[in-house]
Amino acid sequence: MLLELDDVSKVYGVSCGNCLELTGDSSECAICPECNAVVAVNRVNLSVEENEIVGVVGESGSGKSTLLQMIYQDQKATSGEIYFNGLKDSNGNKLSLFNLPSGKTSWVRNHEMSMIYQNPHLGLNFNFSAGGNIAEKIIGSGEKRYQIIRDRALHFFGKIEMPTSRIDDYPEAFSGGQQQRIQIAKALSSSPRLLLLDEPTTGLDVSVQAKILDLIKALQYEMGFSMIVVSHDLGVINHLTDLTLVMKNGCLVEYGLTDQILEDPQHPYTQLLVSSKL
Amino acid sequence: MISTINGHRLEVRSLAKQFTLHSRGGILVEGFRDINFTLSNGQLLALSGPSGAGKSSILKTIYRTYLANQGEILFRRSDDSVIDMASCPVSRILDLRRREIGFVTQFLKILPRISALDGVAHPLIEIGVAEDEARERARIMLQRLGIREELFDLSPLTFSGGEQQRVNIARGIIAPKDLILLDEPTASLDEKSSDIVLELLKNLKERGIALVAIFHDQRKIDRVADKSIDVRRKEI
Known part of the structure; x- marks a missing residue:
């Protein structure tokens, strides 16, 4: 369960x-x-x-x-x-x-x-770029190495079918539908259950x-x-x-x-x- | 532990369904009652009877789209355990639908942006078949059902009723199942296409798949069914 x-x-x-x-x-x-x-x-x-x-x-x-x-x-x-x-305390x-x-x-x-x-x-944090938003979630999940964070952000940006050339644009530069896509990339970048x-x-x-x-x-x-x-x-x-x-x-x-x-x-x-x- | 069903694939006992219409002061509308049958691997049970007699409701109740008010739907799973589909948890039903029980609706339910080929390949991809192989098997299935090749990449919503029904059947039977429920699989088909579908159903039986199907035409029942229920009279 x-x-x-x-x-x-x-x-x-x-x-x-x-x-x-x-x-x-x-x-x-x-x-x-x-x-x-x-x-x-x-x-x-x-x-x-x-x-x-x-x-x-x-x-x-x-x-x-x-x-x-x-x-x-x-x-x-x-x-x-x-x-x-299945999270348990020290007594099981x-x-x-x-x-x-x-x-x-x-x-x-x-x-x-x-x-x-x-x-x-x-x-989304509108003060961060799209990539920055995704990176925030990846960093939160424990990853600290820049190149891995950047690569994973690019990977998930590609997954939402957005041109990777736009990864450094800020959320306000995207349409409502694109902003939802960026939320999806951010949400999934930590591979949640x-x-x-x-x-x-x-x-x-x-x-x-x-x-x-x-x-x-x-x-x-x-x-x-x-x-x-x-x-x-x-x-x-x-x-x-x-x-x-x-x-x-x-x-x-x-x-x-x-x-x-x-x-x-x-x-x-x-x-x-x-x-x-x- | 559920009692034995004597090697049958499916046993339906005292199944009944009525609908409570709360917006009409809670009036009860009878779907069907006292349905009993057994079905073994490789057998086809035909449901017949006049419109409104409850044939589709029986199929939907077995598939758990409708909730039974009474009775048992005992299904032998591929691991030989027996489960009562009328009362088991919904997560078990999801599992059964993925792997063991298929439903061919009377009318096509498909997204308008999906091609016929992709729509038919999808149930295979869902169970882990590689996309290329799934498409190839979908192509063969559609060819077998007499769908013209130039239609494969188009949305089936632009197809004729008979073509849609054949796409629907292809989608419903392409993935391996142990039990398939079919709601009037030949209703919109001309004689030639009906023949093809009936032959396909015979092939499924030869492969050991148990089938429950609604037919109106006694000649079709005679050709493919091992047993039948006249839902109005409930005689087996």
């Missing part, structure tokens, strides 16, 4: 202690009626195996991005544990990402995981979107990493993923094979979502 989420929750605001029970699927709200705390993610359990591609769908505010951010440790969970790649017990010793957290983020954001400004994608093609025109998705798919096949893809676009989910989880009011309301979710949705919200497809 590569990734395991065990009852993971995230509450914003001071919790009255009953927020998780008072919100969620059955109460049809994510704001606690007693204390007004916002329950972004409510007791989510999930397993992702090697080489699996999991989609996350749900309405805005259902907790999709927060879930991703907790896995990437951009945010700490209020409760629950996230286990990754499973070690949650939230309890990693300092130093190990950034090691996991830099070596084992990468995130591609919808907004390139979150994923898990790639997290938060609305990777939202806002791009459809031809650019198709090329980016094809590129991600081809690189996933070639490199064999697992992926979790957040998208509100069922077409993206259908194209990229094998498995899909559906979130509503912070809860995971349905999880299954992507074709089953799209063709035989069980939960009322999933049925509504699928019937809303254009």
Whole structure:
């Protein structure tokens, strides 16, 4: 098992202690009626195996991005544990990402995981060149030798089908689609085991979107990493993923094979979502 | 441990499916019920019956695109273990779909920017066959199915319905599988193309592959099927 989420929750605001029970699927709200705390993610359990591609769908505010951010440790969970790649403590017990010793957290983020954001400004440093951005990730993963860093940056720049002559240009000199490609090169340059994608093609025109998705798919096949893809676009989910989880009011309301979710949705919200497809 | 299925490749027991439509106040729509059959290596089971009787739903439920409400779908894996596809974890289903169970949909599902040849070669490349060899085998398969060579590099979305169906069949059967499910594989085909497809299905049977296929035409059933179910009457 590569990734395991065990009852993971995230509450914003001071919790009255009953927020998780008072919100969620059955109460049809994510704001606690007693204390007004916002329950972004409510007791989510999930397993992702090697080489699996999991989609996350749900309405805005259902907790999709927060879930991703907790896995990437951009945010700490209020409760629950996230286990990754069999990490254990010195006694041989499973070690949650939230309890990693300092130093190990950034090691996991830099070596084992990468995130591609919808907004390139979150994923790229616009004060660095494209190559500098890729190099930053490679350096973060432990490589210090200039020539190896440069060669690997060039290699991944080629992988995203960009002319290597542009590797020293700054992100602002690239189009939105090209900036997403640079994020992909940066994310993959550390050869992660898990790639997290938060609305990777939202806002791009459809031809650019198709090329980016094809590129991600081809690189996933070639490199064999697992992926979790957040998208509100069922077409993206259908194209990229094998498995899909559906979130509503912070809860995971349905999880299954992507074709089953799209063709035989069980939960009322999933049925509504699928019937809303254009 | 799942009970033995007596050497069969597939055994379906008391399988039933109904759809709950939450947007219509939770009304239940029956897909099918009480489907029972066994299938051995090299056998073809034909599903027939009127439109709406649940034939496609049965195939989709076996493939787990639809979730069964009741029953078992016992499949003997290539390592001889038996798995209940109605209830096993989804990751096992993904594994089965990659290596052991194929599905030929009635209509072509392919990306518009992929050529017919690449689309057919893809399932082989996915299981590790070298690209050149995969393309060569795809070429042979398309030739065998009577697709004109000048179409190979074009998107099948520009093809006629019959040509699309043959590309779809080629895609569905090119990679080695132990069980293949086919939804009306000859529905859009003229007699000559139907004959070719039926011959292909016979070849698959000779190679020991178990098949479940939907047909409307009794003559076709008589030619290739070892057993059949009239889904409306559910008689075997």
